[in-house]
Amino acid sequence: MNVAAALLVLPASLFGQTVQDPARADSLGRLYRPDVVQIREATPVRDDDALIQALEGKLRCTCGCNLDVFTCRTTDFTCATSPAMHRLVLARIDSGMTAEQVITAFEAQYGQSVLMQPPKRGFNWAAYIMPFVGLGIGMGLLGLAMRKLVRTHRAEAASAEPVAPPPSMSSEDREKLKRELERFEA
Amino acid sequence: MADLGNIALWIALLIGVWGCATAFVGGLKGRPDLASSAERAMYVVWGLLAVASLGLVYALLTHDFNIEYVASYTSRNLPLWYTWSAFYAGQKGSLLFWAIVVATFGAVAMLVNRGKYRELMPYVSGTVLSVVTFFVAVMVFSENPFERLPFTPPDGNGLNPQLQNPGMTIHPPLLYLGYTSITIPFAFAVAALVSGKLDTGWLHAIRKWTILSWLFLSAGIVLGMWWAYVELGWGGYWAWDPVENASFLPWLTMTAFLHSVMIQEKRGMLKKWNLGLIIGSFLLSIFGTFITRSGVISSVHSFAQSSIGYFFLVYLILSGFAAFALLALRWPQLEAEAKLESMVSREAAFLFNNLVLIVIAFSVLWGTLFPILSEWLRGTKVTVGPPFFNQVNVPLGLLLLFLTGVGPLIAWRHASTANLRRQFQWPVTALLVTMIALVALRMGDGWAIGTYALSAFVVTTVTQEFWRGVGARMRLHSESVPLAFARLVGRNRRRYGGYVVHIGIVMLFVGFAGMAFKSDTEATLNPGQSVEARSPYGHTYRLQLQSISQFERQNAFVTQATLEVYKNDRYIGMLKSEKRQHRNSLNENTFEPSTEVGIRSDIREDLYVVYAGSVQGTEQSVFRITINPLVWWVWYGGMVLVLGGLISMWPGGGGPTAASRRRAEPAGYVAQVKE
Numbered sequence: 001m002n003v004a005a006a007l008l009v010l011p012a013s014l015f016g017q018t019v020q021d022p023a024r025a026d027s028l029g030r031l032y033r034p035d036v037v038q039i040r041e042a043t044p045v046r047d048d049d050a051l052i053q054a055l056e057g058k059l060r061c062t063c064g065c066n067l068d069v070f071t072c073r074t075t076d077f078t079c080a081t082s083p084a085m086h087r088l089v090l091a092r093i094d095s096g097m098t099a100e101q102v103i104t105a106f107e108a109q110y111g112q113s114v115l116m117q118p119p120k121r122g123f124n125w126a127a128y129i130m131p132f133v134g135l136g137i138g139m140g141l142l143g144l145a146m147r148k149l150v151r152t153h154r155a156e157a158a159s160a161e162p163v164a165p166p167p168s169m170s171s172e173d174r175e176k177l178k179r180e181l182e183r184f185e186a
Numbered sequence: 187m188a189d190l191g192n193i194a195l196w197i198a199l200l201i202g203v204w205g206c207a208t209a210f211v212g213g214l215k216g217r218p219d220l221a222s223s224a225e226r227a228m229y230v231v232w233g234l235l236a237v238a239s240l241g242l243v244y245a246l247l248t249h250d251f252n253i254e255y256v257a258s259y260t261s262r263n264l265p266l267w268y269t270w271s272a273f274y275a276g277q278k279g280s281l282l283f284w285a286i287v288v289a290t291f292g293a294v295a296m297l298v299n300r301g302k303y304r305e306l307m308p309y310v311s312g313t314v315l316s317v318v319t320f321f322v323a324v325m326v327f328s329e330n331p332f333e334r335l336p337f338t339p340p341d342g343n344g345l346n347p348q349l350q351n352p353g354m355t356i357h358p359p360l361l362y363l364g365y366t367s368i369t370i371p372f373a374f375a376v377a378a379l380v381s382g383k384l385d386t387g388w389l390h391a392i393r394k395w396t397i398l399s400w401l402f403l404s405a406g407i408v409l410g411m412w413w414a415y416v417e418l419g420w421g422g423y424w425a426w427d428p429v430e431n432a433s434f435l436p437w438l439t440m441t442a443f444l445h446s447v448m449i450q451e452k453r454g455m456l457k458k459w460n461l462g463l464i465i466g467s468f469l470l471s472i473f474g475t476f477i478t479r480s481g482v483i484s485s486v487h488s489f490a491q492s493s494i495g496y497f498f499l500v501y502l503i504l505s506g507f508a509a510f511a512l513l514a515l516r517w518p519q520l521e522a523e524a525k526l527e528s529m530v531s532r533e534a535a536f537l538f539n540n541l542v543l544i545v546i547a548f549s550v551l552w553g554t555l556f557p558i559l560s561e562w563l564r565g566t567k568v569t570v571g572p573p574f575f576n577q578v579n580v581p582l583g584l585l586l587l588f589l590t591g592v593g594p595l596i597a598w599r600h601a602s603t604a605n606l607r608r609q610f611q612w613p614v615t616a617l618l619v620t621m622i623a624l625v626a627l628r629m630g631d632g633w634a635i636g637t638y639a640l641s642a643f644v645v646t647t648v649t650q651e652f653w654r655g656v657g658a659r660m661r662l663h664s665e666s667v668p669l670a671f672a673r674l675v676g677r678n679r680r681r682y683g684g685y686v687v688h689i690g691i692v693m694l695f696v697g698f699a700g701m702a703f704k705s706d707t708e709a710t711l712n713p714g715q716s717v718e719a720r721s722p723y724g725h726t727y728r729l730q731l732q733s734i735s736q737f738e739r740q741n742a743f744v745t746q747a748t749l750e751v752y753k754n755d756r757y758i759g760m761l762k763s764e765k766r767q768h769r770n771s772l773n774e775n776t777f778e779p780s781t782e783v784g785i786r787s788d789i790r791e792d793l794y795v796v797y798a799g800s801v802q803g804t805e806q807s808v809f810r811i812t813i814n815p816l817v818w819w820v821w822y823g824g825m826v827l828v829l830g831g832l833i834s835m836w837p838g839g840g841g842p843t844a845a846s847r848r849r850a851e852p853a854g855y856v857a858q859v860k861e
Contacts, residue, residue: 032736034803036767037745038779042710042801043808053706060569066427067420068571074708074798074810075420078778116571123564127556131549131578138541146529146537153525
């Protein structure tokens with residue numbers, strides 16, 4: 001395995017390109033049973049495919065599938081909503097809107113639920129910060145509790161009667177201790 | 187046979203109620219005759235549910251379409267294997283499946299512990315019977331799988347095409363086994379709380395059950411990921427869907443328990459926490475069922491929704507209240523037997539590991555429920571999708587990965603500076619070298635760099651543990667390397683099985699990080715035309731549409747796209763993706779056309795092709811080509827994880843430690859625990 005190559009990242013725009021070589025276009029025929037396959041529109045090749053994909057990845061298809069627009073329209077082929085939303089994205093981009101403006105326009109049209117994650121403002125911040133607040137509080141409480149436990153242990157150990165030094169061990173006892181420690185570790 | 191099954195359910199309900207009552211009364215009053223009656227009730231309920239299950243399977247296999255469930259989920263031309271899997275494909279059947287599995291586990295727990303834990307067993311049987319009886323009651327009063335139709339249709343509706351996949355025949359039963367087997371540790375925890383026998387004896391009884399539950403959940407989750415990947419066609423395996431999250435939650439708490447229970451066994455600490463984790467895991471498994479079935483949160487995985495979710499909500503609240511009230515009642519008796527000696531100890535590392543696991547569980551639960559909360563508090567609908575969960579959980583996951591490596595490096599009780607230096611030397615070197623190498627190679631994703639560097643850290647940790655263990659055995663016992671390795675693992679299965687699990691976790695993380703480099707390409711092709719897709723490794727795939735063919739199968743009409751695949755212009759094989767229009771035996775279409783993806787997989791990446799459909803009913807076809815790096819690592823990581831779990835729970839080596847046995851001694855359990 002070529003690890004070095006494996007770890008390189010290429011710009012998304014380089015990932016795909018249709019080769020226009022319609023050598024067999026003249027032999028194109030109709031399917032025997034077109035009624036058992038979903039009928040699709042031909043996908044136009046655009047220079048800004050990566051931008052469109054990224055944008056549609058942030059927008060939720062409103063058909064109720066829980067997927068983003070790009071994933072839905074390229075997965076759930078019975079859905080009519082995501083292709084319509086795709087056309088709207090293309091129209092808005094073609095009208096000169098920036099990606100952010102497109103997102104804002106969709107939010108104004110459908111509400112916050114059209115975004116794949118809650119926008120970071122107002123009450124929605126609670127969604128993002130609560131897990132880390134929980135972690136912080138947990139760390140703090142755990143640290144305090146552990147410090148208290150360690151101090152109690154030290155105080156108890158200090159007030160305990162001094163333990164007489166152990167008598168020298170025989171090699172048999174030493175071996176036994178070693179075995180016990182191994183078992184304890186296990 | 188179906189009528190017999192129906193009658194069996196009613197009798198099971200009555201005997202379940204009897205067994206439940208006699209178990210608790212027998213335990214509280216010290217009446218062995220009642221306790222014994224409850225135990226027998228457990229076996230009888232199991233027998234009755236087995237009759238009911240056989241009745242449903244018989245009805246499915248004989249196409250008894252007068253039964254509403256059979257007509258809804260099967261058809262005459264459904265392959266036999268999927269006809270069997272229809273048993274748990276729908277709401278009613280899955281409730282019966284759940285009930286029979288809990289009853290089986292309950293009966294096995296009774297048999298295995300016969301003559302042991304006499305003070306606990308009445309409450310164990312009572313708790314298990316209460317869970318089984320709840321499920322039987324839901325079936326009998328609301329979702330009876332034997333409900334008949336007023337007429338008999340000539341054929342059934344058939345099974346949802348997405349469920350007609352080999353993964354779907356194994357994944358739901360495994361998840362159910364995981365969810366249901368948590369009932370046994372929960373029952374022992376309740377028994378310990380009711381009886382007041384709160385030493386480590388009950389922990390010995392549930393040791394293997396907890397690993398078993400965790401193992402089933404792990405295998406079920408990974409198989410569910412595989413099913414989603416090959417069947418749903420969206421090009422990924424984990425979408426942070428509410429149902430996926432629901433299965434992940436008890437897995438997280440069980441993982442936390444498997445770590446923290448070691449502290450209780452060795453040091454007599456964390457008694458309250460461990461009881462809380464077991465209760466929490468059980469409640470989360472019921473919560474998962476509530477989420478799956480209530481429809482309160484929409485999900486692509488919910489194939490069995492109805493109003494019975496609210497039965498589960500009530501049950502969840504009542505059982506949660508009862509269990510935590512018991513815990514509160516016994517709180518003063520659950521004081522730790524030892525104090526923490528140092529902040530730099532394995533106990534402390536395990537506590538942080540537990541904290542991170544619980545925070546991840548909280549963040550998943552929080553994200554899953556946030557849309558409901560937002561709508562309830564503000565009236566604003568929001569979507570909490572994968573971008574949110576990734577943003578929150580990736581840093582927490584990396585912290586957990588770090589602690590996975592740290593835990594085994596720190597000594598129990600207290601670690602000295604010299605000990606830390608010796609233990610961390612090589613793992614930290616591996617972390618730094620990997621990080622520098624990846625930055626030098628211009629890897630573009632910081633989280634992925636962090637994941638791979640921490641993976642190197644954990645792998646070095648585990649390797650070092652094996653290396654030192656084998657070395658110690660070779661010196662002490664003059665053994666050869668293979669013998670020392672085999673005996674090291676064989677005699678400390680729990681510990682070294684755990685390390686194998688850690689390797690599995692690392693492999694999963696490596697796979698997850700690979701998805702940062704996923705790429706999608708859309709193309710419309712005529713036969714003979716081709717599309718190029720660039721791999722993140724630098725090479726180029728060229729996919730040429732060879733043909734579109736149509737043919738009939740047993741229960742579907744198939745339209746198949748065949749593509750030739752070239753890697754850097756070298757032919758490497760064919761890929762086929764299909765559209766299937768499923769039909770019943772009367773040639774009627776039963777569902778919308780479904781998609782079968784074509785996947786070419788190797789250790790580095792998957793080439794994932796989806797045939798999206800036809801342009802105007804011609805051979806001109808639309809495709810999505812996805813390149814998913816390192817997916818292989820997820821499937822094999824899952825296998826390694828399960829292997830490690832199996833090593834840990836394999837009978838023989840690695841029984842309760844001497845310290846743990848000593849702790850059980852005052853309660854008289856020592857003679858009973860023979861492993």
